[in-house]
Amino acid sequence: MASPSPAPPDNPPAPAGAPANRLWDWLTFGALVVLVFHLMGLWYRWGRPDPQFLGFTSAVAGLLAWFSLLGLQTEKGRRMAVRLDDVFSFQRFLPTAWSRCLATWLAAGVVALLFYGGSPLAASLYNRHGAAALEAGRYSVALRDFRQAASLHPHDPTTHYNMAFVYVTTNNYDDAADEFLQTLELDDTFWPAYNNLGHLYLLQGKPEEALQVLLVGQRQAADPVGQAVLTKNVAWAYLELELPRAALASLEAAQASLEALQGQGQSVAVYLAETHRLEALALAALGQPEESRRAWQDSLGYALTVVESPACGAGATRLPVDCLDAIRWAAEAREALAAATGEP
Amino acid sequence: MRAFRLSMVLLVLVAASCGGAVPAPTPAANTVLLPNMLVEAQGQVLLRRAGWNDYQPAVFGAALEPGDLLRVAAGGSAAVFCGDTAQWAENPRTLQADGSEHSVPCQAGRPPRPWSEVAALRGEAAVDLPYVLWPRDTALLSDRPALRWHPLAGTTAYTLTWIGDDGLERPAARVEGDTTAWPAGWPALQSGATYILVVEAGGRRSDAGNEEHVGLALHLLPEAEARQVREQEALLRAQALAPAALDLLVAEIYRGHGLRAEAAALLELMPGERAPAAGLALGQLYLETGLGTEAQQVLQQVLLQAGGSLELEAQARVGLGLALRLQGDAAGAQEHFASALSLYEQLGDRAEAAQVEALLGR
Numbered sequence: 001m002a003s004p005s006p007a008p009p010d011n012p013p014a015p016a017g018a019p020a021n022r023l024w025d026w027l028t029f030g031a032l033v034v035l036v037f038h039l040m041g042l043w044y045r046w047g048r049p050d051p052q053f054l055g056f057t058s059a060v061a062g063l064l065a066w067f068s069l070l071g072l073q074t075e076k077g078r079r080m081a082v083r084l085d086d087v088f089s090f091q092r093f094l095p096t097a098w099s100r101c102l103a104t105w106l107a108a109g110v111v112a113l114l115f116y117g118g119s120p121l122a123a124s125l126y127n128r129h130g131a132a133a134l135e136a137g138r139y140s141v142a143l144r145d146f147r148q149a150a151s152l153h154p155h156d157p158t159t160h161y162n163m164a165f166v167y168v169t170t171n172n173y174d175d176a177a178d179e180f181l182q183t184l185e186l187d188d189t190f191w192p193a194y195n196n197l198g199h200l201y202l203l204q205g206k207p208e209e210a211l212q213v214l215l216v217g218q219r220q221a222a223d224p225v226g227q228a229v230l231t232k233n234v235a236w237a238y239l240e241l242e243l244p245r246a247a248l249a250s251l252e253a254a255q256a257s258l259e260a261l262q263g264q265g266q267s268v269a270v271y272l273a274e275t276h277r278l279e280a281l282a283l284a285a286l287g288q289p290e291e292s293r294r295a296w297q298d299s300l301g302y303a304l305t306v307v308e309s310p311a312c313g314a315g316a317t318r319l320p321v322d323c324l325d326a327i328r329w330a331a332e333a334r335e336a337l338a339a340a341t342g343e344p
Numbered sequence: 345m346r347a348f349r350l351s352m353v354l355l356v357l358v359a360a361s362c363g364g365a366v367p368a369p370t371p372a373a374n375t376v377l378l379p380n381m382l383v384e385a386q387g388q389v390l391l392r393r394a395g396w397n398d399y400q401p402a403v404f405g406a407a408l409e410p411g412d413l414l415r416v417a418a419g420g421s422a423a424v425f426c427g428d429t430a431q432w433a434e435n436p437r438t439l440q441a442d443g444s445e446h447s448v449p450c451q452a453g454r455p456p457r458p459w460s461e462v463a464a465l466r467g468e469a470a471v472d473l474p475y476v477l478w479p480r481d482t483a484l485l486s487d488r489p490a491l492r493w494h495p496l497a498g499t500t501a502y503t504l505t506w507i508g509d510d511g512l513e514r515p516a517a518r519v520e521g522d523t524t525a526w527p528a529g530w531p532a533l534q535s536g537a538t539y540i541l542v543v544e545a546g547g548r549r550s551d552a553g554n555e556e557h558v559g560l561a562l563h564l565l566p567e568a569e570a571r572q573v574r575e576q577e578a579l580l581r582a583q584a585l586a587p588a589a590l591d592l593l594v595a596e597i598y599r600g601h602g603l604r605a606e607a608a609a610l611l612e613l614m615p616g617e618r619a620p621a622a623g624l625a626l627g628q629l630y631l632e633t634g635l636g637t638e639a640q641q642v643l644q645q646v647l648l649q650a651g652g653s654l655e656l657e658a659q660a661r662v663g664l665g666l667a668l669r670l671q672g673d674a675a676g677a678q679e680h681f682a683s684a685l686s687l688y689e690q691l692g693d694r695a696e697a698a699q700v701e702a703l704l705g706r
Contacts, residue, residue: 259695262410263455265377265428269410272394294692298394298411304447305410 024097029072031104033065038111042119044151123153130162134169135320142166157187164196169321173200191217191226198233207240225266228257232275235282244282251279269309270322273302273329280336293340300333375576376600378427379407380453383436383589387420392445393655397692401652405592405621407456408448416441425585425593426450435583454596457628459662459699466558467634467670468494474502474522474543475550476560479605481633483565485573485598487533488526489605493543493550495522503544506530510537533564559634565601573601588614592622604629620649620656627663636670643667658687662700678704 040061071077094100130145146163153159164179180197183190194217201210214237218230235250254275258268280295303326306312312323319327382389382402391402394411402414408424416422416439423436428451437449468475477492491504500521506514512534517527526532533539540560543550551557565573577594585593591614598607611618611626618626623646630639643663650657665680681704688697 265452265454267410267451269451272411276394294395294397297392297413300445301392301394301411301413301447304413304445305451308447308449309451 021097024101025072028097028101028104029069031101031108032068035104035108035111036061036065038108038115041115042111119152120156123149123156123159126152127156127159127162130166134162134166139166139170143170155186157183157190157193160186161190161193161196164193168196168200173204176200189220189222191221191223191230193217194220195226195230195233198230198237202233202236202240205240207237211237211241224257225261225268225271228254228261228268229271231257232271232278235275235278239278239282239285242285244285247278247282248286251275251282255279269302269305270326273299273306273326275299276302277329277332280333289340293337296333296336296340300330300337303327303330303333375429375572376597377429377452377454378425378593378596378600379456380409380427380448380450381425381589381593382406382408382414382422383425383585384421384423384438386422387441388417389420389422390415390417393691393693395692395694397690400654400691403621403653403656404619405589405624406655407453408450409453409455410448410450412448413445414439414448415443415445417443424449425583425589427453429579432579432583436585436589459666459703462628462631462663463666464559464632464634464670467636468553471637472496473548473550473553474499474545475553476541476543477635477638478608479541479562480635481559482562482604482606483602484533484562485565485570485603485606487564488530489533490523490525490609491541492523493541496545496548499545501545505542505544506539507542508533508537508539510534510539535564535566538563562605565603569601573597573603588616588619588622592619592625595622595625599625599629604633608633618645620646620653620660623649624656624659624663627660627667631663631666631670634670636667639667639670640664654687654691655693658684658691658693658696658700661687662703665703 072081094103126145126149130142130149133139133142133145143163143166146159146166149156149159150163160179160183164176164183167173167176167179177197177200180193180200183193184197187193194213198210198214198217201207201213211234214230214234218227218234221227221230231250231254235247235254238244238247238250255272258272258275261268262272276295276299280292280299283289283292283295306322306326307330312319312326382391382404385402385404385406389402390399391406391408392399392413392415394409399413399415402422408414414422414424418441420441422439422441424439425435426432426437426449431450439446439449464481471494474493474496477494479489479491493502502519502522504517504519504524504527508514510533512531514527514530517524517530519527538561540557540562541550551560564570576597580593580597581590583590591610595607595610598604598610608626608629611622611629614622623642627639627643627646630636630642643660646660647657647664650660661680661684665677665684668674668680669677681700685697685700685704688700
């Protein structure tokens with residue numbers, strides 16, 4: 001007895017290459033491109049913070065995308081895609097074209113979320129770890145963390161500023177200057193970058209460059225502390241350029257601002273110590289020894305405020321830069337005062 | 345979906361580790377920042393403020409700022425109270441008596457009030473009126489304050505009238521003497537209301553002088569702020585400081601909240617001989633409330649106590665000048681201001697000299 005033939009299905013499957021499936025395939029392909037792009041971005045940002053590597057992988061990804069796109073237009077390519085599909089058994093879990101498309105877009109979305117949302121958060125973590133390492137004096141660790149942070153969030157000026165700071169601390173002035181400049185390219189109102197770049201130029205014996213940067217910084221800085229500190233360093237640049245009168249005029253303005261800030265409860269003693277130190281030098285250059293002596297005493301007062309503070313106390317395992325500067329200025333002031341009074 | 349869920353969990357963890365830190369406790373908004381103060385000065389203690397030409401003898405109660413230098417000779421002793429609440433745990437800080445210069449061991453602290461904030465624009469000048477001494481132009485912690493007025497010669501009985509906008513009835517009270525506790529029949533003061541005390545004796549009323557009701561209004565400190573004051577005072581009183589230093593600092597807290605009556609009462613009743621710094625603070629309180637005669641008496645005493653302290657003498661003279669100006673004696677005031685200016689110039693204190701020059705109208 002012949003078995004009855006099966007009834008034809010109500011909705012026969014669409015023949016391969018039907019327009020509806022084609023649309024889903026194209027959309028899936030688009031999602032795959034997005035997914036691969038962001039996966040590579042994640043790999044680059046998290047695993048290989050190297051711009052050359054990024055260029056290489058971007059080119060490879062582009063080539064792969066084009067080859068895949070062109071290959072899918074041929075019968076051979078489509079068969080290969082079907083075989084790949086069989087190997088990974090996507091059909092088993094995602095039997096329809098639209099479900100595969102949706103799943104791919106979801107995966108692309110998750111990766112994109114990690115890429116755009118997760119990277120700045122991770123960068124912030126790396127920045128924190130880097131700052132802690134910097135404070136502990138582990139400069140190589142700090143630099144590695146800041147580099148990773150810069151890779152994760154390349155447009156964050158703070159990260160570049162932090163890297164520059166490590167370079168300054170390790171006397172790598174050229175790289176430090178590059179990072180300060182990059183910081184300013186990303187945020188031209190970030191006053192500490194102007195200030196430290198100017199400071200760096202002064203340390204390198206480039207007062208003209210320093211003055212230029214510091215004067216621009218003065219115009220850009222909105223923060224009153226920034227204004228005062230930049231004005232103080234402008235005075236330093238004038239002094240280096242052997243213009244003590246111009247230096248004194250800037251120092252007067254800086255002192256007035258810093259004293260007002262101190263009156264508001266801000267800790268600016270270290271800046272006041274340096275301001276008075278520069279004042280003493282400018283007055284000595286102008287041949288006013290008595291006024292210079294008074295300025296040295298003022299510098300000593302503020303420097304000792306920093307030196308004798310808990311932050312610079314005996315319990316501190318590593319001395320912050322401010323403490324080291326203040327210790328040096330206190331010694332310099334004592335030396336100058338002893339010389340002025342003829343003490344041994 | 346599992347990967348998605350895992351990603352979300354990871355993200356939440358990252359976010360929590362980034363933003364989940366417990367914020368550090370911050371001082372309450374109304375906490376008064378106290379000045380750094382020299383709370384002990386025995387033997388030879390010298391002070392050089394930023395800008396001064398040289399060291400000068402330092403006195404108990406001197407307000408100190410970062411940048412000032414102190415020298416304590418061998419055998420002497422000096423201790424500093426740091427006004428910043430973050431540093432209270434380590435107060436008072438004893439300075440080494442080694443003859444070498446030391447900084448003020450404080451990171452912050454309230455700077456001295458400028459004289460322009462001290463001087464009242466109008467004051468009581470008529471000595472033949474029973475003008476109100478306390479409470480006037482003040483906030484109050486107590487809702488039943490003690491009352492005090494200028495005594496008139498040969499007068500023992502006074503009638504007190506309480507003017508207020510709280511809608512409560514306080515009938516005129518007849519009392520003996522120049523001071524009294526809150527009259528028993530009067531309801532307590534209410535928060536949010538404004539009051540004025542008027543004293544009358546033999547047809548002479550306290551509000552008949554040149555000030556009338558100007559600068560006499562008083563009010564009860566809002567409960568939340570009053571609680572803060574009490575808490576800050578309790579914390580301060582727990583510090584290991586001499587009673588005179590504590591009173592001086594508590595008076596600063598009161599003053600910071602506008603509690604002039606209570607601050608003045610504290611300084612007036614300080615046991616033993618009043619330290620010059622306390623006299624100066626009391627004189628300033630009298631000046632703030634327009635009591636020129638009382639300010640003059642206290643500041644004259646400070647002037648006598650100044651000894652070799654040029655700064656103290658200069659401060660007393662500025663205060664005396666303001667007191668005389670309040671009483672209409674412009675020439676006398678100018679004389680004191682000119683003396684103060686000369687002293688500040690001698691010290692090399694440009695900031696204070698500039699203030700005095702402003703008072704001199706230069």
